[in-house]
Amino acid sequence: MLDEVHRPVEDIRLTARQADCVALVAQGLSSKEIARELGIAPSTVDNHIAIAMHQYGFTNRNAVARWYRETVESKQGPDPRASATAAEISLIRRELLLGTPPLGGIRNSLSVKERIVSVAQVSILSIMATSAAVTFVLGLIFLLKLRM
Structure with missing residues (x-):
């Protein structure tokens, strides 16, 4: 259950970029990773997420991400064509282009x-x-x- 008070989805209109940022936050990406993925500045990502949080009435990123997963993704369902998450695609693209792992590295197993x-x-x-x-x-x- 969500702790925050939020408005009905029908009353809120996010821009496409704001919706992209919220979707990527829900996948667990940081602002820097989202910025690299979308080709924008990390501060711009933070602004998009802050606007979405304000419009939905959430107080933090985790709440809006949880809401997104519980409502939007559950309505849409998983995309059967998508075999990799955006984070995995970003990681693969970065390693192919630069030959280096992402900032912060990856977990060593x-x-x-x-x-x-x-x-x-x-x-x-x-x-x-x-x-x-x-x-x-x-x-x-x-x-x-x-x-x-």
Whole structure:
């Protein structure tokens, strides 16, 4: 049950962008993640959410997100075509474009042993790459000295 007093949905009209922000908040995204997803500033996301909260009479983001999940998503039902959430799509898109994980990282589900093995693998590969680069540079220097 919702603690806050809110107006009937029929009386409220959100802009498309406000509705997008509320939907993404309901999926658990932060303002920064929503901003990246929609291509707007995090402060703009906060403004859209604040307006929606005010119009519906909620006092915090969690309340409006809970309301959204309980009312809007339950009426629409899950989209059978959507196999990934917006957060997962954003994560995949960011990793493909930048090759880096999102700000704040993702939860690491590896055991301590698996983490140690992963760190060791990265260390060994780094040493091998550095050795190859040093050998290449020294070889070039050697060849240049032979020509002189």
